[in-house]
Amino acid sequence: MPDSPARNTGAHFVYAELKRKILALELKPGERLYEPAMASALQVSRTPLREAIRRLISENLLEQQPTGGVLVPVLDAATISELYEVRAAIESLMARNACINATAADIEALRTILARNAALVEFADDAMQQGMALHAKIAAVAGNSWARRFHGQVSSQMERYRHFTNSTLGRREQALAQHRTLVDAVAAGNPDQAAKIAFEHVMGARDAALKAISGSGVGIS
Amino acid sequence: MPDSPARNTGAHFVYAELKRKILALELKPGERLYEPAMASALQVSRTPLREAIRRLISENLLEQQPTGGVLVPVLDAATISELYEVRAAIESLMARNACINATAADIEALRTILARNAALVEFADDAMQQGMALHAKIAAVAGNSWARRFHGQVSSQMERYRHFTNSTLGRREQALAQHRTLVDAVAAGNPDQAAKIAFEHVMGARDAALKAISGSGVGIS
DNA sequence: TGAAGTGTACTTGTATACAAGTACAATAGC
DNA sequence: GCTATTGTACTTGTATACAAGTACACTTCA
Numbered sequence: 001m002p003d004s005p006a007r008n009t010g011a012h013f014v015y016a017e018l019k020r021k022i023l024a025l026e027l028k029p030g031e032r033l034y035e036p037a038m039a040s041a042l043q044v045s046r047t048p049l050r051e052a053i054r055r056l057i058s059e060n061l062l063e064q065q066p067t068g069g070v071l072v073p074v075l076d077a078a079t080i081s082e083l084y085e086v087r088a089a090i091e092s093l094m095a096r097n098a099c100i101n102a103t104a105a106d107i108e109a110l111r112t113i114l115a116r117n118a119a120l121v122e123f124a125d126d127a128m129q130q131g132m133a134l135h136a137k138i139a140a141v142a143g144n145s146w147a148r149r150f151h152g153q154v155s156s157q158m159e160r161y162r163h164f165t166n167s168t169l170g171r172r173e174q175a176l177a178q179h180r181t182l183v184d185a186v187a188a189g190n191p192d193q194a195a196k197i198a199f200e201h202v203m204g205a206r207d208a209a210l211k212a213i214s215g216s217g218v219g220i221s
Numbered sequence: 222m223p224d225s226p227a228r229n230t231g232a233h234f235v236y237a238e239l240k241r242k243i244l245a246l247e248l249k250p251g252e253r254l255y256e257p258a259m260a261s262a263l264q265v266s267r268t269p270l271r272e273a274i275r276r277l278i279s280e281n282l283l284e285q286q287p288t289g290g291v292l293v294p295v296l297d298a299a300t301i302s303e304l305y306e307v308r309a310a311i312e313s314l315m316a317r318n319a320c321i322n323a324t325a326a327d328i329e330a331l332r333t334i335l336a337r338n339a340a341l342v343e344f345a346d347d348a349m350q351q352g353m354a355l356h357a358k359i360a361a362v363a364g365n366s367w368a369r370r371f372h373g374q375v376s377s378q379m380e381r382y383r384h385f386t387n388s389t390l391g392r393r394e395q396a397l398a399q400h401r402t403l404v405d406a407v408a409a410g411n412p413d414q415a416a417k418i419a420f421e422h423v424m425g426a427r428d429a430a431l432k433a434i435s436g437s438g439v440g441i442s
Numbered sequence: 443t444g445a446a447g448t449g450t451a452c453t454t455g456t457a458t459a460c461a462a463g464t465a466c467a468a469t470a471g472c
Numbered sequence: 473g474c475t476a477t478t479g480t481a482c483t484t485g486t487a488t489a490c491a492a493g494t495a496c497a498c499t500t501c502a
Contacts, residue, residue: 009455035484045457047268050484051275058279060370067464068484082367089314089368093306146303147310149281150371230485256454266487271455288494289454 011048018052022061022072023159032071033062059153077210080161084206087154088199090147091135095182095198097142099191106141110183113137117176127172134179138186165209175205232269232276239273243282243293244380253292254283280374298431301382304375305427309420311372312356316403316419318363320412327362331404334358338397348393355400359407386430396426 021027039049053070056062063073073079098106117130139148167175178201185194242248260270274291277283284294294300319327338351360369388396399422406415 011455034482036482046484047456047458050272051455054272054275055279058276070484079367082365085314085318085365086311086367086371089310090307093310097306144303144306146300146307146375150307150374153371154367232485255452257452267454268486268488272485291454 009048010044011051014042014044014049015052015055017042018056019061019156022056023156025160025163027072029072029074029160032069059156061156075161075164077213080158080165080209080213081206083154083158083161084202084209087151087158088202088206090151090154091138091202092195092199093147094135094139094142094144094151095186095194096191097144097147098138099186099189099194101143102141102186102189106137107183107187109137110134110186114176114179114183117179121172121176122169124167124172127176128167131175131179134183161209161213164213166212167208171208175201178204230269231265232272235263235265235269236273236276238263239277240282240377243277244377246381246384248293250293250295250381253290280377282377296382296385298434301379301386301430301434302427304378304382305423305430308372308375308379309423309427311368311375312359312423313416313420314368315356315360315363315365315372316407316415317412318365318368319359320407320410320415322364323362323407323410327358328404328408330358331355331407335397335400335404338400342393342397343390345388345393348397349388352396352400355404382430382434385434387433388429392426392429396422399425 018027027033033053035046035049035053039046042049053062057064057070060073062070064070102110113130113134117127117134120126120130139151142148178197182194182197182201185197239248248254254274256267256270256274260267263270274283278285278291281294283291285291323331334351334355338348338355341347341351360372363369399418403415403418403422406418
C-alpha cells in the first residue's frame with residue numbers, strides 16, 4: 001500500500017517491521033504475539049507497538065481473538081481463492097477505467113513493459129515483477145484511489161502465499177499472452193473487453209495458484 | 222462492517238461513537254480532532270481514544286495530515302464516483318458468486334425481499350433499506366468474506382454522502398426493475414449476466430447520485 | 443510600518459505504572 | 473487416580489506523566 005507517508009515515528013517503524021515479518025513468514029501463521037516480549041525485542045515500549053498491532057489488525061495482517069490475544073492469521077486455500085476473486089474484480093475495474101483514461105504515451109509505456117516481460121518470461125521472479133509493473137501502470141492510469149487502496153491490501157495478503165504458488169513456464173507464457181490481449185484492448189479503447197480479459201486473467205491465475213498449492217500443506221499450518 | 226466482535230473495552234466504545242459521529246456528519250468534514258479535548262468529552266483517557274482514532278484512520282474515516290494532525294476527510298464528488306465504481310466491481314463479483322452458490326431457498330428469500338421493495342418503492346427510506354437487504358442477502362450467499370469486508374468499508378464511506386444523494390421516485394423504480402432482472406439472472410444461474418447487471422446497476426446509481434449532488438455544495442465544505 | 447526573531451502555550455508521541463481479568467498449575471478432596 | 477478448587481503468574485487495557493516538536497503571537501529592530 002502506498003499510503004504510508006512514513007512520518008518518522010516509532011510506531012511507523014514497528015508497523016513496517018512487523019508487516020515485513022508477517023509477509024515474509026518470519027512470524028508463523030497461527031503464532032501468537034505477546035506485547036511485552038515483542039516490545040523489548042523491537043526496543044520500544046508497548047504504546048507504539050500496540051499502535052502498530054492495531055493497524056495491522058485493521059489491515060487483516062493480524063487477527064484479534066475474542067479472548068483478547070493477537071495472532072498471525074492462518075493460511076488456507078479458501079482465503080487464497082477469495083483474494084484472487086476480489087483482485088479480479090478490482091483489476092477488472094482498473095482495466096476498464098484505464099481504457100477510458102489512457103493516453104498514447106501510457107499505451108506506449110504498457111507495450112514497453114510487455115516487451116520486457118516477454119524477454120524475461122523464463123525467469124519466474126523477473127516475469128512476476130514485470131507483471132506487477134504492468135499492473136501498476138494500469139492502476140496509475142485508472143486513477144481510482146480506492147481501488148488502488150483495496151488492491152494494495154489484497155496484494156499484501158497474497159504476498160504471504162507467494163512462496164507456495166510458484167508458477168510454471170507454461171503458466172507464465174499464458175499470462176503474457178493474456179497481458180498482450182489486455183493491452184491491445186486498452187489501446188483499442190474497449191472497456192468491456194478489457195474488463196473481461198482482466199477478470200478472466202486473474203481468475204486463471206487463481207486456478208493455477210490453487211493447483212500449485214494443493215498438496216503443498218497450506219492450511220494445515 | 223460486521224467485524225466488530227465488540228469486546229467491552231473503552232476503545233471499542235469510543236470507536237463506535239466516533240464512527241457514528243463521522244457518518245452522521247456530527248463531526249464536520251475538514252474538522253480537526255484534538256486528543257485532549259475529545260478524550261475529556263468522551264470521558265476516557267487519550268490511550269483508548271488514540272486507539273479508536275488510529276483504527277478510523279486505517280478505515281479511511283479519518284485522515285492523518287503530514288504535519289501530525291487528524292481531521293475528518295472532506296467530501297467531494299470525485300470520491301463519490303470512485304466509491305461507486307469500487308462498489309460496482311465488488312457487487313458484480315458477489316452477484317456472480319451468488320449465481321453459483323444460491324439454493325432454492327436463497328432465491329425464494331431474494332424474491333420476498335423484491336416484493337417488499339416493490340410495495341415500498343414510493344417511500345425513499347424504506348426502499349433503500351430493502352435495497353440494502355437485497356444486497357445483504359446476495360452478499361451472504363456469495364460468501365466471499367474479503368469482498369464483504371471491502372464492501373462494508375465502501376458502504377461506510379458512502380453513508381456520509383447519503384444525506385446529499387436522495388433518490389427520485391423514478392430512480393427507485395428503475396433500480397427496482399434492475400434488481401428484478403438481477404434476481405432473475407441469479408435464479409437462472411447465469412453468472413456473467415448477473416455480474417453485468419449488478420455492475421451496470423451500481424454505475425447507474427452512481428450517475429444518479431452525481432447528478433443529485435451537483436450543485437448541492439458537496440466538495441466546497 | 444514591516445519583518446524577523448524569540449518565547450510561550452499547546453500539540454502529538456512515548457514510556458511507565460497500575461488495574462482487572464484470564465489461564466494454567468499445583469494441591470487437596472473424593 | 474481423577475476431579476475440583478484455589479492461588480499465582482502473566483496477559484491485555486487504561487491512565488497519567490513526560491518529552492519533543494510546532495505554530496502562533498508578541499516584541500524588537502531596521
